[in-house]
Amino acid sequence: MRRFLAQLVERLPTDFRVLYRQFLLRVVDLEALSIHADVISYLGQFAGILFMISLLQAVGAFFSTLGPAPPPEALVPLAWNTEQSMISMMMLVVGLITVVSWDSTFPDRRDIMVLSPLPVRPSTILFAKVAASAAILGIAVIALNGASAFAWPLVLAGVPGILRFSPALWLTMFAASAFLYCAVLTVQGFTALLLPRRMFLRLSAILQLGAFGLFLAVYFLTPNLRTLADFDAPANQSLIAWCPSYWFFALFNQLNGSLPLKLEWLAVRAWIGLTVALCGASVSLLFCYTRTMKKTVEEPDLVPGTGGMHRTPRFGSALQTAIVLFSFRSLTRSRQHRVILAFFLSVVFAIALSLLRSELNSPARLPVNQDFIVPNFLMMTFAIIGLRSVFSLPISLTANWVLRTTQLCSSDKYVAATRRTLLVLCVLPVLVMTALLSLSFRPWTQVAGHLALLAIIGCIFTEISLIGFYKVPFTCSYLPGKSNIQYAFWGVLIILPVLAISFAPFEQQALNNPVRFAWLAALLAAATLGLWTFNRHQAKSAVLYFEELPPEIITTLGLISPRPSSSE
């Protein structure tokens, strides 16, 4: 098999193979990685995270077999719930990959300027790009279902049923992934074709963020429908008609031979959606490679600036203003930074949306309770950790020299400027959002107390995130590459909810008792002050770190083998 594959690969044209490897590695922006990082291990870490999720699902399947066997009437809801969870998780992951590698399937200016003078056909570039994207998606599908797509069929269908169940599940996963990826490509392609290039570039960034928010919101906000009655409910009709994860759930059951007749129309939607997306992506890609490549070359290098506001607001001292504005501009203008931040912010917005939904649905004015405190705590902490993570992605390491030659203040002033950035770009917006979500629906005195405590918690997490951070945002790389992403990911995902749930009862009691409130606020303020003093003291003696130059060693490329000396 291996020999056959090797022979198959050798038959592919050399230019295709070279471009395919290049495009595969370019899913990750190399400058974002630490100078010590390895792209392959970085991709491996992400595959590891996906496989870990799959493994957890498989463990869940194993535990479900330990108890007494469920009655036959409970088996269908369990199966439907599991199938929908797996499909919607798969679609979320593919959606996130689609957004992270947003226009990587289309030729960018760099590709065109580098490859156009070379004797490479546009079709070779197109096929290499599509193959690279397909490889990444394939890895994601296999990693995310590697364990669960074998464990759950065993539980739900038993040994004889697995022969149909498992292939049906794999086919559905690949179909759902292809649908989502192609749907996004279709939208991108036709937008690129129909709009002038400059407008497209601006709209593309908005579409990217919108897609990110949409995928996360759909994942977090759509319920799993466990019975036929749920599917029949009039309130759910528009949801199942327009949400593709239900279509592919129906497609899976059709392939598995377990689809109720009433849901046939959903499976038909899946097939139609898949066909339309595949055709749309093919047509838009073909048109883009024949038409927009020319448009891109003809585009002028210098795009005039907008006639908007160019006054710079003040955010404290000159240094603080410089760092806050530099951070804000880096976040808003760099695609890669926007995407990573959007991941965290989308979680924040998804929580906010679910809160708003429960607020609007609640019949009476509720007090500030734990159901309200926990999401706000999570919003605040996710936002701070998200922004702090994005700070570790460099914007341009080679340009750091200017910050070094203009470093006229001690390190603690730079740490203070970074603190100001976190407070202005993170803590303040979350507080405003919480206030908007709560003031109309909850007693204002309790809301004011809650906001005060949330502000202090924001300050505590800001200080925690600054421990050991003797850097200017966006000038050094830490994540991804040097750090082990898996530990960070699972750490945040497990620790934050536990902290939020543990803290909420204390806060609720404090909001109903002024003395307790004063004690809690004083305790949290003391913790903030302690952390602030610690950070300030440490920063004073620290040397500001810039990652700009590779280590001071001369590396040989090993192209010439050492010759024996003449004396030998």
Add this chain to the structure above:
Amino acid sequence: MLELRRVSKHFSGIPAVDDVSFTARPGEVTGYLGPNGSGKSTTMKMITGLIEMTLGHILFEGKPIQDDLIAYKRRMGYVPEEPYLYNHLSGAEYLTMVAQLRNLPPRQSSECIDGLLRLLSLYDDRHASISGYSKGMRQKVLIAAALMHNPQLILLDEPFSGLDVGSALVLRSLIQELAARGKVVLFSSHELDTVERVCSHVVILHRGKLVADDSIERLRSLMALPNLEAIFSQLAVEQDTGSMARQIADLIHA
């Protein structure tokens, strides 16, 4: 006055700059020359404080620069060899950021930035992203950023790179004007004609070692050579350039 005393820089034990000493005085432009890989940019980076020297001392106005690096940086302006800038900012935003990092008074720096942008013909494109700037435009941004705080020491590493003829003539005059106003100017370039016109004093580096440190006039008369190009060829060029050109043409079967 900028003074280098027996400065060396080793990378993994291999000397990139070896025992270099020279002085750049106020009121004159010191040319710093050498072939590729001779250690010019490494020396420049040591003088700016971007990298640390392995041995020796760098003194500015009699004090080692490491004693108070912050005070030294306040008085130094640097144009690097490569026009590396934060491409996501506009020209005006970049210069404003540099002014803020240098803690210049806002009104004064704003007027200075506007003036520099106008004089360097960048004003109309000041709000455009630097990513779209040509090499010459980037070079002008670097020059403006290096000069806006009126530094006493000006370090120019290939400052003419990418500039059109008109801008290069302006910069040449500007370098002389700044030196005439008492600034210390250290100027590194491969354009020997320009160096010969602008500099009164040259320092030539070859394989990390100093091979000449004198006025151009004295070098001409000592070596009995007509111009700086001939002096440089004799001191720092080892290959037979004509033969090398023939070998390259043969190699590609031209």
